[in-house]
Structure formats: C-alpha cells, structure tokens
Amino acid sequence: MTCKDVIDILSEYLEEALDATAVASLEQHLRDCPPCVAYLRTFRKSHQLAGQVSQAPMPPEMKQRLRSFLAAQLRDSVH
Ligand SMILES: [Zn+2]
Numbered sequence: 001m002t003c004k005d006v007i008d009i010l011s012e013y014l015e016e017a018l019d020a021t022a023v024a025s026l027e028q029h030l031r032d033c034p035p036c037v038a039y040l041r042t043f044r045k046s047h048q049l050a051g052q053v054s055q056a057p058m059p060p061e062m063k064q065r066l067r068s069f070l071a072a073q074l075r076d077s078v079h
Helices: 003-014 020-032 034-053 060-076
Strands: none
Touching: 003 020, 003 034, 003 060, 020 034, 034 060
C-alpha cells in the first residue's frame, strides 16, 4: 500500500467502512510511515472538528489542504 492509497481510503477508515484486510494493510503502512501517521492525526482532528460544527462531511477544500500537507511532509522526509 502506498501513501496515496492511504489517503484515498482514509475517510472510509475513520468511518469504519473498510473491510478487515484493508484495515490491516493500512495499519501496517502506518507503522512504517510517520508522515501518514501525522496526516491521519490531522485528518481525524479536522474530521472531529467538522463533525462538531455541523454533521456535514469534510469539504473538498479541506481535503485538498490535507493532501498538500501530506505532500509537504513527504518532501521533508528522508525516504
Ligand atoms: Zn505513507
């Protein structure tokens, strides 16, 4: 699983909409990929904040911002 795969399924992961196999490979990726862990943490926080304000799903603009955040994290990492 690549970082892009993680991003693609992250919202389903948080909504517990993934099957066990996908969850296992996602969590395995997270063990070896600090940028994705940081991304997940930010994503989850934004998700919770958005949920408190309204029950609306995350706006596309925020998703885009998180993607940029992860891209920056990956650029800065040594991988
Ligand atoms: Zn990753």
